[in-house]
Amino acid sequence: MSKTPQAIRGTQDIFGPDAEAFAFVVETFERVRRLYRFRRVEMPVFEKTEVFARSIGETTDIVSKEMYSFEDRGGESLTLRPEFTAGISRAFLSNGWQQYAPVKLTTHGPLFRYERPQKGRYRQFHQIDAEIIGAGEPQADVELLTMADQVLKELGITGVTLHLNTLGDGDSREAWRAALVEHFRAVKDELSEDSQERLEKNPLRILDSKDRRDQQFVGTAPKIDQFLSGDARAFFDAVTGGLDAAGVKWTRAESLVRGLDYYRHTAFEFIPDEGSEAAGKLGSQSTILGGGRYDGLMESLGGAPTPAVGWAAGIERLAMLCEGKGTERLEIAIAAENAEREGDAAEMVAIFRRQGFNAELFATGSPRKRFDKARKADPAVLISFDVRDGQHTQTLTSADSDYARAAEAEAIFAGRWNG
């Protein structure tokens, strides 16, 4: 006998309550995006490698070491998508969706990054995603964030706060970056090894370093606010004002930066409050939803300048905060306690299902154990078909007095077996 192959590291087989919670997240997202009139888009799971390499930034970890890239039979380098935004942008340009701009899009599905798996992080993971393309006004940021906030609320997630920052426009960001490099270079020898690396590759990231050696210099580091142009300042004020008007709570996070090169202006993450139940469930992978404005991305793919803003959220991480949700209790359990009654039981379960009840038939294994099995499934209504003293008997028991459709179920049962 050959050995059973193992699943690929970092992939998951999701089943049971976890799978129900996963579906609950997706269904809730689909419902809410309709309320905001976002349109659905489906995209390829893989693209030419350059789609990601050019848009995300060559020096980012995602591009430099986390992509699942391979050559197809024609020798072309392809990559399993590590995020949605680059592929959506490519589709926007390929298909001339400028004609629909500004266009509000959502999608969800699997993404791939070659990383070491840990709690809340996988090599194949799943996100829900929302983008507004072709809208440069701060109102777009507000609408997008308000939707994100509503998705989380309707998932029943609490103890999570929107952390908001601005990276300014391109000039503001570059001036700030230069000032940060200067600031940290002066104390380079006292920084952590990681941050000495970051100084060259991605100095903004030093700001949210967890290392104490770095944190003492973060407080005195130059702030983006000192470099914001008047327009950039006004843009951010319009976003925060709009969020206040929409009733979305937020907090300013001056050191929040996003990892990818294409972000400008608004950057945000929804993060569990310290010490909250949500924080405990997530472990160290704490960001559940993140995104921002990426006004420069289309140009990097050869398109015309096109403002856009978007976010993505990890379905697995959201599902961890929705434990037990999406699982429906069994409404009708039907036991055929005698082989002679299996036909009647099968008919009954079909009737209930056609009437919109979820129902399960127990008609296999030892006839004596079927009633027990049905009861252990914890149904709201339990129906048994049996033969006693040569007579056919059928009984209905309502196990749950709170069950709303009990009377309806009893009427259907009586309608067939009125005796």
Place this chain on the structure above:
RNA sequence: GCGAUCGUAGCUCAGUUGGUUAGAGCGCCGGUUUGUGGUACCGGAGGUCGCGGGUUCGAACCCCGUCGAUCGCCCCA
């Protein structure tokens, strides 16, 4: 890429300083009850102790390697 912890039945786990035939609970299968209701009792199947080497009279247990998992760092959803 780096670090820590852990791999025993389908699942959750015991297993003493290394010592006969590796256990329990749950689940699964079968049996017992003639009962308007049962979550009871009895029995059974199921394990190359992740895999490969080594030490030893003897290894689930000690050593080395390897694979896998979990958690953390980096990074990120």
